[in-house]
Amino acid sequence: MREFLIVLLVMALAGCGHDAESRAAAGDSSDTSTAVAPDEVETVPAPTGADVDVHTFANISQFRVRHADLSLRVDFEQKSLSGSVQLRVERLDPEANELILDTRDLDVKAVALNLSGSKLKEVPWRLGPRDEALGQPLLIDVSEAGRAQRFAVMVRYSTSPQASGLQWLEPRQSGDSHPFLFSQSQAIHARSWIPLQDSPQVRMTYNATIHTPPELRALMSADNDPAAARNGRFSFAMPQAIPSYLFAIAVGNLEFKAMSRRTGVYALPGVVDAAAAEFADTEAMLEIGEAMFGPYRWGRYDLLILPPSFPFGGMENPRLSFITPTVIAGDRSLVSLIAHELAHSWSGNLVTNATWRDLWLNEGFTTYFTSRIMEAVYGVDRRRMEDVLGVQDLREDLATADSGDQRLVPDLQGRDPDDVFSDIPYEKGKLFLDFLEARFGRERFDLFLQGYFDRFAFQSVTTEQFVAYLDRNLLQAEPGRVSLEEVREWIYAPGLPATAVLPESDAFDRVAAQRDNWLRGEAAARELDTDGWTVHEWRFFIDTLPVELTPAQLAELDEAFALTATGNAEIGLAWYKVAIRNDYRPAYPAIEQYLTAIGRRKLIRPLYIALMKTDDGAEFARRVYLQARPGYHPIATASIDPIVLPDES
Ligand code: BES
Numbered sequence: 146m147r148e149f150l151i152v153l154l155v156m157a158l159a160g161c162g163h164d165a166e167s168r169a170a171a172g173d174s175s176d177t178s179t180a181v182a183p184d185e186v187e188t189v190p191a192p193t194g195a196d197v198d199v200h201t202f203a204n205i206s207q208f209r210v211r212h213a214d215l216s217l218r219v220d221f222e223q224k225s226l227s228g229s230v231q232l233r234v235e236r237l238d239p240e241a242n243e244l245i246l247d248t249r250d251l252d253v254k255a256v257a258l259n260l261s262g263s264k265l266k267e268v269p270w271r272l273g274p275r276d277e278a279l280g281q282p283l284l285i286d287v288s289e290a291g292r293a294q295r296f297a298v299m300v301r302y303s304t305s306p307q308a309s310g311l312q313w314l315e316p317r318q319s320g321d322s323h324p325f326l327f328s329q330s331q332a333i334h335a336r337s338w339i340p341l342q343d344s345p346q347v348r349m350t351y352n353a354t355i356h357t358p359p360e361l362r363a364l365m366s367a368d369n370d371p372a373a374a375r376n377g378r379f380s381f382a383m384p385q386a387i388p389s390y391l392f393a394i395a396v397g398n399l400e401f402k403a404m405s406r407r408t409g410v411y412a413l414p415g416v417v418d419a420a421a422a423e424f425a426d427t428e429a430m431l432e433i434g435e436a437m438f439g440p441y442r443w444g445r446y447d448l449l450i451l452p453p454s455f456p457f458g459g460m461e462n463p464r465l466s467f468i469t470p471t472v473i474a475g476d477r478s479l480v481s482l483i484a485h486e487l488a489h490s491w492s493g494n495l496v497t498n499a500t501w502r503d504l505w506l507n508e509g510f511t512t513y514f515t516s517r518i519m520e521a522v523y524g525v526d527r528r529r530m531e532d533v534l535g536v537q538d539l540r541e542d543l544a545t546a547d548s549g550d551q552r553l554v555p556d557l558q559g560r561d562p563d564d565v566f567s568d569i570p571y572e573k574g575k576l577f578l579d580f581l582e583a584r585f586g587r588e589r590f591d592l593f594l595q596g597y598f599d600r601f602a603f604q605s606v607t608t609e610q611f612v613a614y615l616d617r618n619l620l621q622a623e624p625g626r627v628s629l630e631e632v633r634e635w636i637y638a639p640g641l642p643a644t645a646v647l648p649e650s651d652a653f654d655r656v657a658a659q660r661d662n663w664l665r666g667e668a669a670a671r672e673l674d675t676d677g678w679t680v681h682e683w684r685f686f687i688d689t690l691p692v693e694l695t696p697a698q699l700a701e702l703d704e705a706f707a708l709t710a711t712g713n714a715e716i717g718l719a720w721y722k723v724a725i726r727n728d729y730r731p732a733y734p735a736i737e738q739y740l741t742a743i744g745r746r747k748l749i750r751p752l753y754i755a756l757m758k759t760d761d762g763a764e765f766a767r768r769v770y771l772q773a774r775p776g777y778h779p780i781a782t783a784s785i786d787p788i789v790l791p792d793e794s
């Protein structure tokens with residue numbers, strides 16, 4: 146045990162696996178080390194290099210972009226955004242003369258300095274070599290700005306039809322008679338539609354003018370006006386400084402429906418009423434969030450319901466969360482996703498992970514807050530069920546991740562953050578905070594959290610800064626409850642620490658009893674007491690069935706509960722996994738339909754993985770995938786191509 150703890154300590158001090166050379170080569174430090182208040186210097190360790198963002202080319206210690214002015218035309222024919230961005234830059238290093246921005250697949254046409262007000266002067270620039278994961282650096286000679294501490298640089302450019310952060314849908318793909326465009330910038334895709342410093346350590350405000358076909362509406366992660374006229378020109382302002390991964394845009398035939406004074410839904414005409422009814426509790430969630438974590442600082446909170454090809458469940462774009470339509474179940478059973486995206490208004494958008502290695506600071510905190518909001522709005526029983534299902538998901542991911550990736554802070558050097566995505570930062574991060582809450586008591590822990598959000602509001606934080614803050618403001622303030630070694634085990638060790646407080650649910654105990662009656666042959670499926678079961682009970686029931694079931698058993702369940710024909714995307718995923726594992730053919734047409742209609746990565750990727758395990762399944766998977774692939778988002782295909790088409794990728 147002692148050796149183990151020493152190893153953990155050494156790993157922590159050594160910057161957690163980031164090798165010294167790569168740190169030196171990257172050569173950047175960040176705002177995060179200078180953001181420390183003077184009285185905290187003693188407890189906050191000197192920068193170890195853990196704050197280096199290995200996913201940006203930008204020289205962010207020499208220059209900082211503070212504001213962006215975008216002017217873009219949306220061309221559905223060319224599948225391209227074209228226009229310009231003007232960046233207001235602050236020079237931090239007086240000797241620096243080369244500004245480096247991130248780009249990916251951008252067609253850069255000209256770069257100019259805006260020297261005195263409006264006089265533009267073209268300056269030399271070049272694109273550096275392309276990196277598969279990171280794209281290409283744009284190196285701009287800014288020596289003509291002289292020694293000015295502030296200057297503005299304008300880049301004229303257009304995006305590629307293959308831009309990794311954009312999806313262009315034809316009218317027939319959008320579920321509407323109009324085309325549709327939406328962005329997904331997290332983690333490192335903003336650079337595929339805007340040349341900028343694409344690092345979560347850089348925050349900027351922005352303004353934008355977006356030109357669209359006159360019948361469509363444009364929305365951004367900014368001050369959307371539900372009453373804006375559709376006249377082909379939309380103006381936006383985002384007055385709070387945000388990191389680049391929260392830049393977002395969508396354009397389509399979008400209608401608006403208010404849910405409360407400050408919340409509403411944007412969606413296609415056929416969806417907007419159902420969405421507003423499904424998510425009517427958004428205002429209640431917002432009020433709970435404010436009571437728990439402090440004021441909501443962003444003005445309006447609206448939802449945008451995307452077409453089913455949206456590759457994520459949700460994305461916390463400020464003031465306007467992007468939401469998959471697959472959570473419109475008709476019974477509000479999947480609305481924890483809204484609580485999650487809303488909670489990011491504090492954890493993530495206000496206090497932001499400094500690098501993608503620190504993603505758990507965004508997602509683990511948010512998963513913890515989601516539980517708290519769900520408990521306050523829907524009661525503790527529902528919260529417990531969702532917690533148990535979360536741990537089930539975590540165990541699945543821990544079983545397949547190698548030990549380095551089981552840590553809350555994986556080593557991402559040389560890797561694409563999209564390739565490392567799993568439930569581990571979410572659910573293990575949440576269990577870590579559950580553990581702290583259990584040890585310190587909810588009241589004391591809430592006080593600590595409020596202090597943390599105040600202290601680091603509108604800043605980026607590394608895991609090491611969080612640990613130092615936690616140590617000083619909670620561990621040392623309430624001695625004898627939690628040791629630093631226990632904290633470090635949570636953060637730097639693989640697996641699940643023995644100190645974890647695992648959730649339990651009475652409701653699931655009752656489901657387990659029903660399941661066992663059926664498995665032992667004591668009751669037929671249609672005799673089981675499933676009245677009032679929601680997606681939670683069904684997921685638990687299906688996920689905990691034995692690995693192998695007979696064709697007769699599968700048919701009996703299907704006949705009794707119409708599982709193959711479910712309209713609930715989560716029940717579908719659970720049941721189709723069982724069907725594929727047992728080669729239950731009657732479900733395959735529905736699986737094909739599901740994989741063709743939905744592009745949400747979390748729902749479809751596990752099915753492709755399961756199908757690829759047998760020859761017949763693989764053949765089916767390849768056929769369906771080739772048919773569905775043109776409708777999937779680039780982020781989804783990038784992570785499914787290697788599974789279904791390994792020879793071609
Ligand atoms: N911010 C994430 C999505 C994300 C994370 C995109 C990392 C790219 C990189 C978002 O808040 C999220 O967590 N979405 C989840 C839903 C949630 C309820 C767990 C999803 O999309 O499944």
Ligand code: ZN
Pocket residue numbers: 485489507508511
């Ligand atoms: Zn999230």
